[in-house]
Amino acid sequence: MEDRPIKSASLQHYDIVIVGAGPVGLMLSTCLARWGYRIRHIDNRAEPTPTGRADGIQPRSLDLLRNMGLKPAIMAHKPARVYEVAFWDPPRDGRGIVRTGTWASCPSFIDARYPFTALLHQGRIERVFIADLDKNGVQIQRPWTIKGFKSDEKADPEYPIEVNLEHIDGTQQDTVCAKYLFSGEGARSSIREQLGIRITHKDPISHVWGVMDGVVKTDFPDIKMKCTIHSEHGSIMVIPRENNMVRLYIQIASSTDPDWNPRKTATEEEVQASAKKIFHPYLIEWERVEWYSVYPIGQGISDKYTIDHRVFLGGDACHTHSPKAGQGMNTAFLDALNLAWKIHAVEAGFADRAILTTYEPERKEVAETLLSFDNKYAKLFSQRSPAATEVQAASKQTSAQEEDNEFVKTFKEACEFTSGYGVAYKPNALNWGPDHSAQSPLIHPNGTKLRTGRIMINADVTRVVDANVVHLEQEVPLNGSFRIYVFAGKPSITAKALNDLAFHLGDKRSFYGSYLRPDIGSVSHHETHNPHSLFFTICTVFAAQRSQIEISRDVPDLLARYRDHVYADDRWDRRVPDAAAAAHAKMGLDQEKGGVVVVRPDGYVGIVTSLVEGSGTVTSLNEYFGAFCTKKLGETMAQL
Amino acid sequence: MEDRPIKSASLQHYDIVIVGAGPVGLMLSTCLARWGYRIRHIDNRAEPTPTGRADGIQPRSLDLLRNMGLKPAIMAHKPARVYEVAFWDPPRDGRGIVRTGTWASCPSFIDARYPFTALLHQGRIERVFIADLDKNGVQIQRPWTIKGFKSDEKADPEYPIEVNLEHIDGTQQDTVCAKYLFSGEGARSSIREQLGIRITHKDPISHVWGVMDGVVKTDFPDIKMKCTIHSEHGSIMVIPRENNMVRLYIQIASSTDPDWNPRKTATEEEVQASAKKIFHPYLIEWERVEWYSVYPIGQGISDKYTIDHRVFLGGDACHTHSPKAGQGMNTAFLDALNLAWKIHAVEAGFADRAILTTYEPERKEVAETLLSFDNKYAKLFSQRSPAATEVQAASKQTSAQEEDNEFVKTFKEACEFTSGYGVAYKPNALNWGPDHSAQSPLIHPNGTKLRTGRIMINADVTRVVDANVVHLEQEVPLNGSFRIYVFAGKPSITAKALNDLAFHLGDKRSFYGSYLRPDIGSVSHHETHNPHSLFFTICTVFAAQRSQIEISRDVPDLLARYRDHVYADDRWDRRVPDAAAAAHAKMGLDQEKGGVVVVRPDGYVGIVTSLVEGSGTVTSLNEYFGAFCTKKLGETMAQL
Structure with a gap:
């Protein structure tokens, strides 16, 4: 990302050394390679997984793969699709087995684009990532292994880690310098061992x-x-x-x-x-x-995911568990994604190094939930066979009363969890909560159904420039940027609020104006996602029919520069059949006055705020971003 | 398909020689190569289309490409998608241009899976076909041209055509024998010229x-x-x-x-x-x-598409017109598809050679409609600008009263036509009509919304064996077989009718039992589409929830052999929101008693008949297939 000073003149310098080319290492490598980082990636196997191993891709992971543009290559292998799970038990009387029930693996109460698990041999999945890495100039060095590393931030504050690498036959060695080191080595992680991090066994069995x-x-x-x-x-x-x-x-x-x-x-x-x-x-x-x-x-879980926030662990190096829930690869993907964008935010100069401390608590809690879920899931069935009516009731949107049924509750949690939609990161600097330093009263407006730390809700909208019907949550590719969704309500009502928003975003000391691209003057007019800043992509969604929206009239210049990200909320949705603006309604935002939603680069909601006239909306977002970005934010009267 | 007798010992023998590797030649070649035919395919260009030429793929063609498994490769090139058309005209007062209206290119009254036109450079599309041909062992010989041909059915009734081929630099010549010759040469067809077929100009302009x-x-x-x-x-x-x-x-x-x-x-x-x-x-x-x-x-149209039903023309060799409606490539695809399955049905020994006579009338009428549409479409706008309310009304399902509005009527016809869903082949041996030799009173039951000669209506259903939600009309791949859809209503009501159907299908003299595979004893249990016969694939659709269907109990053996083609009609559909069995309802079939739909290998409905107890259903289908198959059909009491 920046010119590299040659401090240890004889050694090669990398942004990151990644050890292991399974799902976690490949996801991390693929993200960082796309965002321009210099990567040394090794694996001790001579070739990608030839047979066996993990194979289940959950609905949330399919969303992620689609967002990366990798889903078509995965689906081209025609994976099996699991929509339902069947339970077979001995009959009450007699021998053998009978089907005692089936249930949807991702029931309709979960608003999933792809309500199934795709099953495909891990090697095929790995090769899709490897092909993408190759396009970005990263080749995996095989069969190479790590012999050791040392970290000394005082000697070299920029490239503090020295890593010793070796061909597995011992004939070649290499020592390199890196800003980060990542262990995607699997359950037997030598890096974890060298760090002296212990494994805690949650379930002694x-x-x-x-x-x-x-x-x-x-x-x-x-x-x-x-x-x-x-x-x-x-x-x-x-x-x-x-x-x-x-x-x-x-x-x-x-x-x-x-x-x-x-x-x-x-x-x-x-x-x-x-x-x-x-x-x-x-x-x-x-x-x-x-x-x-x-x-x-x-069942084991690593006590720490990092010690110095330079050397990180992820995937099976952090958590091992039974294969039954099909969660291994999916948890690995999301570990890597979580770390990738945070490293990027720090190294690209946007976020404080402190945000790296959120990786361990966010992902370790998911691993802990996974492990305890593993047991709960088993018990759910060993205790008693649920009645068909219970499963049916649980599969649908249920009333508060029905939620009280312990079975229904556990079933819903199980489905949410296995589909990947159950991840709920706790409040911290990135996920707004009442204790966040941002305290504007505009934050978290009444009625919003979005929850910070959870994935943004799906919605179809119509893109204004070409009338294409699109999935709003997929419109910003995995580009490492925060996604600012301006739900702009009715143009006639929000015209001033929208202009004020654009005006205050344009302020040089706003979160937006503070992080403009250095090359902003020479950006191509074809650039659709990052015309002004590499840290933000803005989408504007009107509660209006597409034909009623005229970008040149209704959208302030700063927002209109994202021409391909202006949408009409005019698609009918079965989940909110009576809503005039279904996307606004699904998010729980006022269909006339709108609201602003900030989504982290990994798709989780960071903060929701009202869209108001004056400077309030940008002020509340300045408060939010100010909690973790590198610059002091605040308003002046200058404009872009 | 069969052992080739060497009559002209020194000459190579092919099932077909195809001249021209544009859309029409490639579609024909791809179909026939998949079905096992021996093909010589030449093109006078040194390489596929490098730039320009046709680029519009209509909704119906997207269905077809998906059915062939080629859609993902096309979509991987990220074609532009046109959902709406905008009209710009001079303002009433003043200069310049203003938008006077927009309309959907495939409005919701058309039940399309892909309600848009995909736009992609023709060369990319050609290469997708070429890659598929390569998998089936067919390479296009370039740059080669045809110098002439002669046809003599008396001298060689099996390979009557002798074709002279030459490298365009004149350095190499080759003479081959073939059963068929096809001109996909484009507007300047040397084969058409040699046959002395003239072009009629519909519009003199x-x-x-x-x-x-x-x-x-x-x-x-x-x-x-x-x-x-x-x-x-x-x-x-x-x-x-x-x-x-x-x-x-x-x-x-x-x-x-x-x-x-x-x-x-x-x-x-x-x-x-x-x-x-x-x-x-x-x-x-x-x-x-x-x-x-x-x-x-x-605007020109070829007077004949064939003279002897051995040498055929298709695509631009048959029809030329303005590029405005984006119909050229789509019409070419459907010309080829129409011819491909008919040649297959004849050469594989299922259908009388006479069915080849249906190619010209079916496809020539489409070309004629295309040409007259070209004019109508222009006039529709030159006369007056339609009011926005008219366009809006026309885009939706309309009442009979509204249909009387000339504008609405023309608009609907235009949309149906340009989307490819307007094709309606007239009654003939393949498309049942009141004059067909099949006269059973069970045919065309009251209420059916399916129309013979038109595409089958889309519907989502749940596949029983794996609970996958699937597009019923896409479930049988383009395998050259007739598709028999048994809409089986309620299992409790149709149990006997279904058993009777299976029993009579099993009769050795039924249309089904008469055309079993010669290798039926050694077919793999993994064969899903053609376990018994290469000419038929059977799908069974119950008006029941998936969990209520037990294949071993509810489906007679003959139908159950198509395990992957047993479905539950249990998906809600917005177009029939109150139906308990949406697919039955959309087809206009009785939701309790069902009905049987025969769909031609190219997706057009051949006949619809009631599902009744006794032999009536199979008798009516025997009457239908008896009109064009090679054997005399009728009932004996023998069983499979």
């Missing part, structure tokens, strides 16, 4: 799992569904995959077994023999086994 | 057009919309393109001009100067011109 990917021939009716099968012969989890493949998870041993041995194993044939018994009276035969593995796994 | 693709800088607000601009300085059509490009069409001369000269031309600079005047008071400047061309074009 460990398990040995067998997992088998293959093509089967069976008359079991739900072989293309995700299934949990309990039988007198043991339990199995069925997960459909691309290309007619099926993944089976079988628990081989548990530390609660009387003869527990974490090194207990089972052959491919033994697992197939067990599976045949569990599936009885249905028949199952293997035509081909693509991958088979047995591994012990315990 | 010719025009000279200038067309320019480029990147512009402008303050014209609708530069990302499709626009028709009339000004005192002339007329222009604006069409947005991928990568910030804009296409402008300018009429340079017309045969109605007093100084008409079909060789009149204009330089790039002259056209830009004209455009600047027409856009006034808006400014427009070119940053880059990618393609500029001037060409005279008249």
